Amino acid sequence: MVCARFGNKVSVYHSALSDGERYATWRLMLTGEPQVVIGTRSAVFAPLPNLGLIILDEEHDSSFKQDSPIPTYHARTVAQWRAELENCPLVLGSATPSLETWVSVRRQGAGGEFITPHSSLLTPNSSRAKRPATANSTYYLSLPERINSRPLPPVEIVDMRQELQQGNRSIFSRSLQTALQELQERKQQGILFIHRRGHSTFVSCRSCGYVLECPHCDVSLAYHHTEEKAPELLRCHYCNYARSHPKFCPDCSSPYLKFFGSGTQRVTQELARQFPELRLIRFDSDTTRNKGSHRTLLTQFANGEADLLVGTQMLTKGLDLPQVTLVGVVAADGLLNLSDYRASERAFQTLTQVAGRAGRGEDPGRVIVQTYTTEHQVIAAVRSHDYQSFSQAELEQRQALNYPPYGRLILLRLSSLDPIQVQNTAQVIATALSTEEEFEILGPAPASILRVANRYRWQILIKFAPDALPRLPDWEEVRSLCPSSVSLTIDVDPINIM
Numbered sequence: 475m476v477c478a479r480f481g482n483k484v485s486v487y488h489s490a491l492s493d494g495e496r497y498a499t500w501r502l503m504l505t506g507e508p509q510v511v512i513g514t515r516s517a518v519f520a521p522l523p524n525l526g527l528i529i530l531d532e533e534h535d536s537s538f539k540q541d542s543p544i545p546t547y548h549a550r551t552v553a554q555w556r557a558e559l560e561n562c563p564l565v566l567g568s569a570t571p572s573l574e575t576w577v578s579v580r581r582q583g584a585g586g587e588f589i590t591p592h593s594s595l596l597t598p599n600s601s602r603a604k605r606p607a608t609a610n611s612t613y614y615l616s617l618p619e620r621i622n623s624r625p626l627p628p629v630e631i632v633d634m635r636q637e638l639q640q641g642n643r644s645i646f647s648r649s650l651q652t653a654l655q656e657l658q659e660r661k662q663q664g665i666l667f668i669h670r671r672g673h674s675t676f677v678s679c680r681s682c683g684y685v686l687e688c689p690h691c692d693v694s695l696a697y698h699h700t701e702e703k704a705p706e707l708l709r710c711h712y713c714n715y716a717r718s719h720p721k722f723c724p725d726c727s728s729p730y731l732k733f734f735g736s737g738t739q740r741v742t743q744e745l746a747r748q749f750p751e752l753r754l755i756r757f758d759s760d761t762t763r764n765k766g767s768h769r770t771l772l773t774q775f776a777n778g779e780a781d782l783l784v785g786t787q788m789l790t791k792g793l794d795l796p797q798v799t800l801v802g803v804v805a806a807d808g809l810l811n812l813s814d815y816r817a818s819e820r821a822f823q824t825l826t827q828v829a830g831r832a833g834r835g836e837d838p839g840r841v842i843v844q845t846y847t848t849e850h851q852v853i854a855a856v857r858s859h860d861y862q863s864f865s866q867a868e869l870e871q872r873q874a875l876n877y878p879p880y881g882r883l884i885l886l887r888l889s890s891l892d893p894i895q896v897q898n899t900a901q902v903i904a905t906a907l908s909t910e911e912e913f914e915i916l917g918p919a920p921a922s923i924l925r926v927a928n929r930y931r932w933q934i935l936i937k938f939a940p941d942a943l944p945r946l947p948d949w950e951e952v953r954s955l956c957p958s959s960v961s962l963t964i965d966v967d968p969i970n971i972m
Contacts, residue, residue: 487513487520490765515540515549518556525560528553532791533566533575534823539969546965550575569830569861570823573872576865577879620834627801627832627839629857633848634805645744650802650842654749657800658781662837664800666745666784667828668738669808677708677719681728688715692925697733713927741804742784757785790827796835801828806845810852813922814972815877818852822864825856876914876937878967884946885968886934887921890960893930899960900932903952910947913938922972929961935971 485499503511506523513520515538518528530538530553538549550566557564566575620626632647642648657664676694677686686695688710695708697719706719722729733740738758745754755775768788775783776795783789783798809821825843833839845853855864873880886903890896900918908915914937921931938946949964956962 483507483509485509485511487511487517489514489516518549518552525556526562527565528557528562529565529567531567532827534568534570534572535791536820536969541965541968541970542963544963546963546968548967548969551967570826571861573819573865573869574879577869624833625838626859627829627841629829629841629843629859631848631853631857632842632844634844634846644748645741645804646748646802647842647844650844651748653800653802653840653842654745654752654782658751660799662799663775663778663780663795663797664782664802665789665795665798665828665831666741666782666802666804667789668741668784668786668804677731677733679723679726679728680730680732682723682726684723684725686720686724686731688713690715690925690928692923696737698739712923738784738786745782745784752782753780754782754784755780757783757788787824789831790824793831794834795831797837798831798835799833799837799839801832801839801841803828803841803843803845806843806853807847810845810847810850812972814970815872815875816969816971818864818868821852822855822861822868825852826859826861829856829859876939881937882940882966883968883971884936884938885965885971886936886952887931887963887965888918888933888956888960889929889931891929892959893925895957896930896932896960899956900934903955904934906952906955907934907936907947913946933971 485502487496487499491499499511500521502509503521504523508524509522511517511520511522530550533550540547540549550572553564556562568575571579630649632649634647637647644651646654654664677697678684686708687693688695691710691712693710693712695710695715695717698707698709707716708719709716720731723731738756742754742756745752755771757771757775772793774780776797778797783795803825806821806825809824810817814820829841829843832841843853843856847853851864851867855861869879872878877883886900888896888900888903890899897918897920904915904918907913916935916937918932918934921933924930936946952964953962
C-alpha cells in the first residue's frame with residue numbers, strides 16, 4: 475500500500491535483512507532524498523538527514539522495547555526524543571493505547587486541546603504543524619469509528635466451566651463449533667487465536683506425575699508435531715533444546731505418557747478431525763521461520779485459499795482482511811493469569827486487537843471468546859469494547875501501588891552459571907541499595923524461571939517516584955559489586971519483569 479503511493483522511495487529496514495541489504499538501505503537513507511523508511515524498532519535510529527515525520531503504529535506493542543541484548547531502550551521514548559530534536563511531528567497510533575500514553579494524554583490535555591483518544595494519537599510538537607501552537611502544545615485526534623462507520627463486532631463470552639458440566643469435553647465450545655460449521659457454508663473466512671504455539675504445553679506421566687523438563691532450563695518441554703509418521707519431538711521454547719519423545723517415563727518406566735495443554739499444532743489437528751472440510755493455514759513462529767513466509771501465508775489466505783487462519787499473537791499485528799467475519803479465542807485464560815502487573819493490560823490489548831480483525835469488510839463480524847473466568851474485569855471490558863472503563867480500573871490499582879505510569883521502575887537482572895554466586899551477589903547489591911531512602915527495593919528474588927540455558931537468574935526491582943530520578947544510585951559502584959562471572963543488566967522502565 476505504501477509502495478503504491480510512494481513508488482521506489484520506500485525502504486524496509488529490520489534485522490532479518492542480509493548485511494548487504496542493510497548496508498544498501500543505510501546508504502540510501504543518507505542521501506537526503508525524499509523517502510519513507512518502514513521498519514521495526516531499530517528503524518527509529520534511521521539516519522535520515524531531513525526527518526519530517528515519525529509514526530509508531532500500534533504504539534502499545536511490547537516489541538518496541540528492547541531488553542536484551544543491551545542497550546535497553548523503548549522505541550517510543552527514542553521517537554519522542556528524535557521528534558523534539560528534529561522539530562518534527564510524532565504520530566502514535568493504537569486502538570488500545572498503552573497506559574503510559576493514555577495518562578500522558580490526560581495530563582497534557584488539561585492545558586490545551588484534548589480529545590479522548592480511541593484509535594489514534596497525534597502529537598505534532600512542531601512548528602511545522604499547520605495550526606496555531608505554543609512551544610510545547612500537544613494535540614490529540616480521536617477516531618471513534620471504523621472506516622465507513624462499520625460497527626465493532628459483538629463479542630460472545632463462553633463459560634467453558636458450563637461447557638464441561640454439560641458434557642462437552644472438546645477444546646471448542648458448542649457456540650464456536652456451530653460458527654465454524656457455518657463458515658464454509660457462507661463462503662466466509664475466520665481467525666482462530668491460541669495463546670501458545672506447538673502441540674502441547676507439557677508432557678506428563680499419568681502413573682507417577684513426572685513432567686519432562688529441559689535439562690538446561692527450569693521449564694517443561696513442549697511437544698511439537700512435525701509431520702505424519704515423523705518422530706515425536708519435544709522442544710524447549712527458551713533455549714531451543716530438542717529431544718525425541720520417550721516411549722517410557724524416565725522416572726518410573728510407565729508407558730502412560732500424556733500430552734497436556736493446547737498449542738496451535740494441537741488445535742489445527744483437532745480442527746482437521748472435527749471439521750475436515752475446513753481449509754486451514756497455521757500462522758505462528760514455527761511456520762514463518764523462513765524469509766518471506768509471512769507474506770506467502772497471508773497472501774494465500776487473502777486470495778481465499780483457506781477458510782481459517784490459526785495462530786498466535788502474530789494475528790493481532792494490524793492485519794486488515796475484509797473477508798474475515800469470525801474470530802475465535804480458544805483459551806483466553808492463558809493471557810490473564812501471569813505474575814506480572816502488566817498482565818491485565820496486555821490481555822485486554824491482545825484480546826481487543828484480535829477481536830478487531832472481524833467485520834472489517836461488508837459482512838458483519840462476530841467474536842467468540844472461550845474462558846474459565848468470565849467474571850474477570852478484562853473479559854467484561856473486552857465484551858463491551860470498553861477501553862475507558864478498563865483503563866480507569868487498572869489505573870486505580872497502579873496508582874495505589876505506585877506502579878507505572880504513576881511510579882517508575884528499574885530492573886536489575888543478574889545471571890551466572892554459578893547459582894550460589896549470583897544469589898549472593900544479588901543480596902550484596904540489594905543490601906547496598908537499601909541504604910537509600912528515595913526509592914523502594916523489591917527483592918532480591920529469583921526470576922520466574924530461575925534457570926535458562928544453564929544460567930541462574932535473579933532480579934532486584936527498584937521502585938521510585940519520577941522526581942527521585944536525579945538521586946538514583948551510582949551505577950558504576952553497583953557494577954563494581956559484581957564479580958566477573960556474574961552478568962548485570964540495568965533495565966530502566968522495564969516492560970517484562972518475568
